[in-house]
Amino acid sequence: MDLSPLFFVAVGGLLGAFVAGSILYFVFESRNQTLSKGMLALSAKNADKLLEKGLYDDALSIYRNVLQELRRENDPGLYGRVLNNMGMCLYHLASKGEKKENLEKAVSAFEQALKVLRPDTHPEDYASLKNNLGNAFSALAEITDREENLRKAMACYEDALKIRTVEKHPVDHAMTQNNLGNLHSTLARTSEGEEEIRKAIAAYEEALRIFDEVGDRENYAAAQNNLAVAYRVLSEKTDREENLRRAIAACEKALEVRTPDEYPAEYAATQNNLANAYRALAETTDREENLRRALAACNEALRVKTAEASPDDYAAMEQNLGSILTAISGADNLKRAIESFKQALKVRTADKYPLDYASIHNDLGNALSALAALGESPEENLKAAVEAYKKALTIRTADEHPADFAATIQNLGNAYLELSAIEDTEENLIEAVAALEEAVKIRTAEKNPEGYAITKSKLGDAYRKLAEASALDEYREKAVAAYEESVAHLSPESGPALFAATHNSLGLAYGSLSAVRDREENLSKAISAFERALTVRTGEKMPLEYAETRRNMGAAYKELSGSQDREENLLKALESYEEALKYSLTLKALKG
Template identity: 30%
Template sequence: MDWMAIKEHGINALGNGLASFFVAAAIGLLIYGLYKIHFLAWVAKGLGWFLRALDTALEKLVWVTGVSEKKRLRRWGQFIAVFVLLTLLGAFIPKPSIALFFVVIALVLILAIYRHWERDENKRLSEIQKGRAISDREDLTQEMLAALGLLLFFIPLGFARLGEMIVFLSGDTPTHGLESAWYVWGELLKAVPLVDWSEVFGVPNLSGVEAQGKTGASLTFVMRVMFDLLILAGLIRIISIIRSINSGHDIRNLEEGLKSDDETKIEAAITKLGELAGQERRNALSHLFEITNGTRSDGKLKTHKWREKSARSLVDAANKLTIWTNDLSNLDNFLLGIEAYKTAAQYLEPHDPIYWATIQNELGIASVNLSELTVDHERLKQAEYFYLKALKIRSNEKEELVKDWANTQNNLGFCLYLQGSSLGSKDIIERALSALEQSLTERDEEKNSLGWAQTKHNVALALLKIGELTAKDAYLIDAVSSCHAALQIRKIDIYPDLWVASRTLSADIFCALGIMQNDNKWIEQARTEYSVVSQFYLENSQQRMHALIQNRIATALFHEGTILNNPTLLEQAITKHKEQLDIIKKSTDPLRWASIHNDLGAALWQLGQIRDDKELIVEAKDSFYSTLEVFNEHDSPSAWAQAQQNLGNSLALLASDIDGLKRALSAYEAALKVRVIESSPSSWAHTMLYYGLTLSEAWKTTHEKKYLKQALNVLESISDWHAQNNNPEGVEAIEQMLIQLNVDN
């Protein structure tokens, strides 16, 4: 092997590459220098002005051709008349120079038509991207294609007339006298396949006719430029339009169908628009909005037949647009779907009240899903409104509507449960239970087992929440029974997703029972249930749900560690919470992230108390502050109040002076804005206890009578509440605190 030869070849190749690179770099530096001294900006400005002026002139000329006319008959009539006249003038005027003048006019008008069509297509594309309906614009593609055909008519015509003045073509053709036509098509065939192939491979004009002299070369150059600008560009644009039509983005064919007087075409167009609207084609959806509202700009399709069909197509599209997702990627579609439901309902209410009630029920479902997606709890109130409207029509007194009535009652109950949970309101949860019990009067285990199980599951949810709010374990025992009843129908081998939801709820109830009764056996049972659910998600590759269940297991460990005063269990809980924060991110799932931080803070706080470790309490405080970055009083009042309570606990332990205690008191007072005795008695009592204890500490620190007075009032309020709820142990504990305060005083 000749290494010297290889080296020489390599250096030679490298030299060529470097030489080319340095030339490119030099040109780049030159362009950059020209840019810095604003020379290129001046050139671009001048060129832009010239092109805009040319475009404006062409737009002003296009009216001559009739292409800008709205009415098709008038447009084509003027188009044909103008070009027939120019043809006659270009062909039959005896003087070639004057004839060529009219040929040039024809070519300029053809360019004007092409630019007008291009502008029209750009506007159409812009409207499509904005999702707007296009009902008042004509499709000018046929006129543009006719103009391109005329281009291939007038160029050889002009060449033939020019040939009367000078000879610039040579060669033999099969038909004598048609040299210009043969030459033009020969050049066109050279130009169309990849544009440059004829120059690269030195292909002659395929007709055998060649241009000669500078005149021939110049004319060929101009002609080829026109081919590039009009024919090639036009063909590429048309191919793009065809692709857009086939994909359903460009619906001009359907728009033409809507404008026709053929009912078959109109019906087919509306049906297709409904399909496309369900595929997130917003321009199709806009057409359905216009037809349903009777607001088309052309004044067509205002009869009941078409408006009703359009309204029903809107409902079908809305059903697809409001499909649930776990993130905000579908938010725009959700909002559009809800508006589609509303528009359809508004028109159909007087014409088909039963179907209108169905739409109201669907609006309720969509609003509930949207509330969970956006954490906008006002949507739950809207959902309640929609369900109540549906129930005005759906009555259990009409046999044919009983199933629908029971379904809407179930949906209303679930909606009220979500409202009550968010607000921490016992009254709203009781309304939820009432609606669900109404549903169960018609949902039969034998005839509608799946619906019955769904309502039983929802009843268990409501009982769990009301048990937590009232601190009465009887509700939780009933919740266990209701949940297990649902699981008799929701079998893992038939309904795995429903099974896992009810199994998770069962674990949640066991955990709540363990906390309320301070009994570790319930917590252990909850952990067992959670482990089964966790394994299910792991086996089904649902990593996100697996992570969320792992966080529940961590919470169960926290409660078990608290009951047993076991720091090892608390450490395990803290480790698991931190592992979940590596998976659940604030940017993608802020609510879950905030909840995990709250749970993590609670575990850190408990471990800090056991070990008397201030650093752990500080870490807990920081975790609660992280929680409050997401939760707020308006959107997540119950979770926000819990985080404020926890923050107050941390600040109270860390307080070394009255300022620290004041910060803790402020946190408790914030929590008590939401935790009121009327709607959340148990949570109210819990927060009031810590509030009273912190007021006592403020009294001991400052000896200011106002803190003592407040502390006594708070503790007396709690004592009265325990007495009203027949809780002598609670009364006795508070009385001991009051005695101690009075002794200190």
């Protein structure tokens, strides 16, 4: 078919128009994409400002909108940074509520960002992401899969430090070292040795050196605060007083920067940390003065931090206040402590803060037990203590948290022991024995000789009382064996009060055993145990306890006089009774 020239002209015109239109379309589309990309970058910058101001919900909303419009391949750098900042928003929001859910979302955001920001193309962003991901895993470890999440956090920090070298990125290096210190400090709380906590201290000191050199006061104060926590943990393992004083010194250095006007939240956190250190120091020296300082620091923290502004931090401070008031003791203080623990539990629920929930219930049980010991509704308070300890043990299991499990189940055993004096004697003593036997499986002589000795001493008390209640001779023998195991790991220098009390109890156990076998031998062993107790329990230093042991010794000599050296042993019995009476009358006169 022949085609006319007009046809070619028409077709040529249409093709020309199509090509021109296509060119214009791509020009305008490219321009629109550039404008859109610019608008998205601007939106992201606005969200960054909100993030810096702590308006995490608002920032997160904008970041999500940006991500819906932004294509990864168009600007991988911006795409990855938006994901990172989304993760940061979620990480901070976790401290305000829905902790597990928000932290898991933060981890997901950081991991998605790492698919875009690779170490070969975006090394600094990659290192920052790894650091942030490590922080999220560390926080998540407090709630679930502790070992796994801490291991993941450690790997993240180590990856970050490969890029964040002290030569090229000193401040970033210091920040990651600080985070690494936090991780080692967390691991140290459940490890037996000193290795982890010493690694934490080394990491903090490295961070402090750099922050001091560059004049970064804010991060310097944060690292000092963390160092204080590390020294407090180390004090539980060695050189208690020395390390607690180091913890206090670190807090004071942090407070030189963290003033209530400039850094109110951080100031409150460090005051709370200072209160913890003074409370621990009160167990070693100057009890009254250090508890007074602990209470002052805790009240100062609570003055600045309100429940409305930061419920999570406020709950931690309420728990600390409760612990300090429990240590100070007295009915009014114990009642205030119980109320503080109940306030903390309104925030620290089992589903959101399982470890804190368990810790507070353990402390609550201690306060209730102490109140019962003062004669304040003993049956009611001891039963409430038992329930509190049982709630703690739903989280503190022997497999996942052995040290905490041992501490709480021993407290439970002690509560049952005290309750046995009020009701259901044999039943409660059997419960006490079961709990204390579980505790001693973990508090072994090799790993924790002091804790082992304490638990064995309490177990001896339970066996001895159960022997009286059940009339079963096997418990008499078990009581003696438990006390002997305890005193084998005690000395009058390291723990004089417990050394003396356990020897006094050992004497009673031998006296009980003498009623069923080897009368003379066991009475002689009883007298020997009382004599060891009296090396510590002197009339001048411990008159009440001295009188008690003298009375027990008098009874043993009286019993022994029935089978050997009658006159001599009766004279010794009389001498012991007279000594006991003298100090009993002296104490009565002083009270009168």
